[in-house]
Amino acid sequence: MDNGNSHPAPGPCTDDRIKLNVGGKLFETTLSTIQAGGPDSLLAALSNRSTDDPNPVFIDRDPEIFSVILSLLRSNGLPSTARRFSKQELADEALYYGIESQLKSAMSPPPFSGIDASIVTTVQPAYDGCPSAIATGDDGSVWIAHGGQLSSYDWNLSHSGTIRTHLEDITSICRVYPDIAAVGSESSAGLYFYDFSGVRNLGSIHWTDPNDPRIFKARVTAIADSPSSVFASFDCPHRENCILLIDKSTLKIVSEQAGSRGARRRT
Known part of the structure; x- marks a missing residue:
């Protein structure tokens, strides 16, 4: 009761x-x-x-x-x-x-304001310490290219790893997946993919055309991505250029976007 x-x-x-x-x-x-x-x-x-x-x-x-x-x-x-x-x-x-x-x-710092910006902290890579390109992640992490190396920093900007690429210098970098970077150099031909978790080279993409001898030693000048694709801008020594569309899942060329090849030589 x-x-x-x-x-x-x-x-x-x-x-x-x-x-x-x-x-x-x-x-x-x-x-x-x-x-x-x-x-x-x-x-x-x-x-x-x-x-x-x-x-x-x-x-x-x-x-x-x-x-x-x-x-x-x-x-x-x-x-x-x-x-x-x-x-x-x-x-x-x-x-x-x-x-x-x-x-x-x-x-986290307050939302960025261009007229009221201030330095939060300074990140200095340990080796080849002159940064040449950066890529950020949605989680606040950042990848920094310096010399031929890539260094990863977490959301707290604490160093989490460094890998050495075969390139002497890196001028373009894009975060394709959380652990995969696409990198290019204006001094070396090709677009290269590196896996941070496995510390290895996954492969490369080159712009070539066996029917056009002017298309050779094409260097990457810029990289961007979408949820399913990677876009890489290539430039040849004689200023021929194009944008290659690359499938993220296969890392293979899908198509060649509008570019400039100049006038073809007379035969």
């Missing part, structure tokens, strides 16, 4: 409080806060823990950085104490807790 003093069955509730022992330091917060990291985060998984267990959940991580993480979940912003840690330290912890997207959003 209900006497008016009944209590709900134990279980997770957004108003319940939870204690966390992070690296020996005790934290107390609400389940709604730790659930703010999303259903796939480590902290959200703790919200399924029975509230009958009086012992704090132990997490063997840095408690000082965790206080920044907790503040981020509460307010969607970083506290002033975050300046005590490097961007990489914060990124590593956010990755561990599964809230990298929240940190990325909090650390």
Whole structure:
């Protein structure tokens, strides 16, 4: 019989409080806060823990950085104490807790304004340090061509890898897939595809025409892409030029777009 003093069955509730022992330091917060990291985060998984267990959940991580993480979940912003840690330290912890997207959003600069622009940071490749071309990703990462090398930097602008190409210098680069770059040089013929994950050359494309001897040593001057194609602008020593349409899935030439071949020689 209900006497008016009944209590709900134990279980997770957004108003319940939870204690966390992070690296020996005790934290107390609400389940709604730790659930703010999303259903796939480590902290959200703790919200399924029975509230009958009086012992704090132990997490063997840095408690000082965790206080920044907790503040981020509460307010969607970083506290002033975050300046005590490097961007990489914060990124590593956010990755561990599964809230990298929240940190990325909090650390992102405001929308670009041409009349109010300022330097966010400076990226300096370790070798052959004069950048000649760049390509950016939707996730905020950037690839930088310097000399005959390609260096990759993640959304946090931390160096994640460098590969050496066979080219002496790279003047055009396009991000064809998340791990595949199309590169060209105004001093060497051909368009080349490199795989960052496998650190290998996937193949090359050359503009040739056996019926026209003027089409030789065609160099790439620009590269662009669409969801299904790559567009490469080629230029020959005698100024013949064209744009080749290349299928992304096969890395094969589909067609030759409008260009200029000049007047054919008389025979």
